Amino acid sequence: MTDRTKPTRLSAGAALAVLVACVVGGPAVAAAQAPDGQAPTTAATTVTLEEAIAEATGEHPNIARARADRRAAEAQRKQARANFGPTLSASAGIQFWNDEITFSTSPGGDQVPQLPPPQTPYEEIIAGLFTQTEPTVVRDQITWDVALTISQPLGPLYSIYHGYRATEFAEEAAEEQVDQVSRDQAREAAVAYFRVLQAQALLETAQQSVEQLAAQVETVSVLVEAGATTSSQRMRIEVALAAAEQEVIQARSRVRLAQSNLAVALGRNAQERVGANAVDADTLPGVDGSPEDAVEAAIANRPELRQLELGIEAAQAGVKAEEGTYIPQLVAVGQYSHTEGQGLAGTDTAFVGLSLDWTLWQWGARYYAVDEAEAQVVSLEATQEQTSRQIGLQAKMAWYDLESAVEAYGVAERAVAQAEEAYRVESVRYEAGKSTSTDLLDAQSALTEARNNRNNALYQALIQHTELIYATGRPVTADRLLRGGNR
Template sequence: MRRIWWIFFVLILSSPGFSAGDRVFTLEECLRLALSRYPALKAALARKRAAEERERAAFREHLPKLYAGYEYRRYRDQETFKTPFGTYPLRGREEAFFAVTVKLPVFHGLAISTRHALRRLAIKVSEVEEARVRQELIFRVKEAYFRLVQAEREIELARKSLERRRAHLRDVRGFFREGLVAENQVLQAEAETREAEYRLLSAENRLKVARARLNMLLQRPLTAPLRVEPRFPGRPVRESYEKLLRLALRNRPEVKAALLAVRSKREELKLVRSRYFPWVDLEAQYYKRGDTLDLSENPYGDRENAWVGLSLNWELWDWGIRGREMAAVRAEILARREALREIEDRVRLEVREAYLDLEAARKKVSVARAALSAARENFRLVKARFREGLADTTDVIDAETLLTRARSEEIAARADFEIARARLAYAVGLTELP
């Protein structure tokens, strides 16, 4: 029975009336798919995991390390010690040595803790990079989504324009048969109808390109059927420009990355300075000696022993290498600070441009809506005058062209507003504006 239900379910899914192309994707669903599939974001997450693993490894540098070693030598001649009373052997022709050593760093001039701090900063850098990739992907998905909405609406507009041209062509032919219009008006109506068919083909091609671009971001086959919710939210931006600018200087990943770069160089300066201090290690060792491979015998001394001690290493002279390296790092810190200032200036400019573009897009929407309303009324009046014989084909075609252009500009203005809003959010460093 279960198998019968399964076969029935598969048949339903494979039927012509049920396909993935019938599903309408919302913007939220597109964003969710892209954020879970896009390779660049997965790569950023992988780099973040790598940075976390390196930070864990750097922390373990504080812990003691265990070493084991084994050596075996066979000498050509037996080593001896000569005295006035005779010659005595020091070791046999074979020698083996095995040791287990524990080494704990006590003080390395803060080098270990500084390297750990650098690894922690690397994690923050990877998090900032992930946020940058995520925000860029969200903007690109929104842009592709609203361009697809625009393309779908322009398809509808092109089809309606073609229908109006064909309806007008039928009217003109009817009037021509009754002798009310000249033949040139029929020819003009036919040419304008062909031109509307050409615009429909161009709109269909733009729709395919827009669908492929969004499919690519969603990691779907480029030719896969895809329909989106045909709406423009049109939500206004209530925050002032000054507040958005403050948010950008605090949230933009590029600014955060530049600040982390300065901090990283400061930690690197500490790392170079640590070479001026002595390094102290606590060590303990257990060893065995023998004149056989298995160290079972040592007739020349102790076969095994153990010791505990401190080792100190201090680099006293290096021909000024450490000083030059510190000078180089200080210069790099200055360069990173100047780079930070440049990035902040660029962020200010990008926010300003995005804000002005949004304001311009908002005004264009108002203008386009007013123009569309006037074009509709103009087309209605010209059409009525044509039926009364008070206007010719040229007047109707011009009115219809004006109406089509006004509707297309209104659609483009609304799409541009949504994309400008998304671009402003991206310039501020947010996934969505408050």
């Protein structure tokens, strides 16, 4: 029976198996390989590049925020559109006075002055006032009124129209912002995906190094027992094996960190880990076109430049809206009101008319408002010009970076073949007693370095391909990243 009070020791092969299961295997595999009494490591979920991009451009918080901004811009446009039509408003009021107001033309019926017979309706009203014995109520103690007013702007329509145009441009710019954020998230997800694959490749190389050094330890142990070499040679290789095992541990941590980074890029929590399906090295992209083609495509396609163009158009519309304040503010008005308790005042009244408001002097406030709006146009135009230059430079740099990465991969591929052959030869010579363990370790170290360089070059090329597609404003899709060109 195994003594549970003592730590369980694993051989190099068993430790390597557990390590592989924890990083790239499933929970069942990890549990099968883990020693008794130790909990298995939770495996990461695995996605394809297409799935990663789809998730990152779906419900990511950054995209949700951009969509909310677009919705707000749409609501602002609809608010501005409402200003074209007439407005209907209602008002009401009730008043409690300290006393009512009355009017009397005679202290009594016997003292009413004798008037000639009335000949007109007006004279009949006057005669009625002088013949009535009760006072006439001019205002009740409680009065109230309601009114409905409809107004249609006429002069302000010029400013309203250009203000509405500004909101239209702002809504289009918000739509372009959604596209830009979506492209940003697709690029971030793709780069994080390739970083995971790069970290996994480095882990595999470290594991291969452990396997090779473990095999060397077994070989040199046989040679020590046969007296063909010294124990110090074995100890030197065992030290290198321990260092390689430490590198495996560090590489495993880098894989987990890269998987968490991919999870965040997809819009998940950092506590999650997302693995990536391997891609074929044959997907290494080529370098199409020229740097000038990349710059031209970037200027034509990048949504940032389109946003600035729409911003300039919105600012120009804002200038015209400010200039509209010079126009007299003519408004057509109609009103109906009902009044109770006002005595001689009419109960129901209505009118239609025109209202003119024209501010003739304001110490230059309107002039400077127009000047401010024009300055904003100039500022946006300068920003557009500089951004265009920066985007062109970014596209050109991305093209050259991809060219360098593809060339570096070709060199690294040849270096791996050479290092593998050198290691094979050195292993044979060491077993034949014609070289030292130092020579063998140097060859093994050179092989590990060559493999790491090749893996880094491969995924760096894929990342630079992603950056070039993004920089030129083309859709960042899995098909284009893995199977399509960069034009």
